[in-house]
Amino acid sequence: METFHSMEELQLFMNEDGLRFIYVMHSKCSVCHDLFPQVKEILQLFPDIHVGKIQLDDVPETAGFLSVFTVPVLLLYINGKETIRVARFVHLNELQEKIARVYHRFTNHINETE
Template sequence: MNVMNELFSIEEVDDFVSNHHLAFLYISRTNCSVCHALLPKIKEVMGDFPKIQLSLVNADHVPAIAGHLSIFTVPVIILYVDGKEILREARFVHVEQFREKVKKVYSLTQQ
């Protein structure tokens, strides 16, 4: 099972993305009800993809993340392959559609 660690700086985010073949960021805020409702569903989906490394960024703790990643709302979920952003979803995420998109990217990276 992949574990979701929290990152606390732009440098940690950049290091995380650049040091993992498959890197996933979940960006949220403390008082965001959508963020807190979506997180367990996303964790469940990501459990099907054990090679993807997961991290959480609280935009309240890392306010510069918004400008750094061009984030205008939360939650935002971003999947990187070899440091390149491949998939981004924001605010209202359709979980099953998201699962299918991740499955497609994941299968292509495992060949």
């Protein structure tokens, strides 16, 4: 997992090919810190997803760039395009189902083209 300390690092990560998951949090958000280990556990089920996190208080311009109005925000990108966005109230079962659908569609497509 990568931790981003600048907009440049974040932009490079999110624009790479493949599946990219970004966890946006704030250091003073207890929900962000409590939820993060649970989200990490779910993401372990999907080994082809690259994971990164960023704290808004470290890189405040992230909020405007990603249109973040509340935290936590969970984003999944496929080949640089936002595919899933979940903010504030995260239902872990629903999140896992959404990721699974996208993940299996993406990995099946990759396997078919090889």
